[in-house]
Amino acid sequence: MELFFKQSGIHRLTLNFISPISWPWTNFKKVKIFTMSKNKLHKYERVKYLPNVTFSLFGESRPPASYPWYEERYQNMEKVLELGCGKGEYSLAFAAADSQRLCVGIDSKSHRMCVGAEKAIAHGLENVLFLRSRIERIKEFFVEQSIHEIWLTFPDPHPKKRTVKCRLSAAPFLDAYAHLLIPGGTVHLKTDSDLLYTYTRKSVEHFGGCVVQASDNIHETEDCTIGAPDIVSAFEKAAQSKGKTIKYMAFTLN
């Protein structure tokens, strides 16, 4: 079916049903069948062959130290993780600014990281790598107390009550970060969501962590270096154009 759509050049199809009675298996009057854009499909395919991208495989059990970020050439480098990296704009900028830091961008959407991984190769940035995985599994890929910084760049705020546990600053995630960070290592949050900003402060305090820096509008603070204001991802730009302020919080957990 997918092949048929691809060959016919149809990438999104909407079916309008005259009456639900004629379609007994559904109660919906209008069903949208989404197929992927050609561009997206190409990225899903290309990303599989990029040398700077690692895929988490189901059922695979490997010691964390066997992953590429622990190879000898990276041994003496500070390690920075960007969780929910999307196209990895922060990872790329951090890596370009300091060749002695190794940045690993992690996201579950491989077509997005394809963009960042290809840019890294085009710019000869060897100190940025990508991992396609759910953040929930992060402890499987990194050694205890081996990470210097973790950046949460515009994570989904999950406003609904039933998905609070999916917020990247919910207790089980903080627990994983505390396990991975070196003592005194920092977690940085950038967000356009008031809800997530407030929630994160409460969650960190409840966990026993310590908020060390915070701003509810990084572009209006006296300290113009707070929250890496010079790095602006596409998502961030879109939020700013809607009039949203950019919030930042740095915290420690151990």
Ligand SMILES: C[S@@+](CC[C@H](N)C(=O)[O-])C[C@H]1O[C@@H](n2cnc3c(N)ncnc32)[C@H](O)[C@@H]1O
């Ligand atoms: C709003 S986007 C922000 C992307 C990017 N950081 C930026 O600033 O443009 C959130 C990203 O987090 C990823 N994400 C959300 N929850 C995740 C999870 N549990 N595991 C892996 N990736 C996740 C999504 O796939 C998406 O790319």
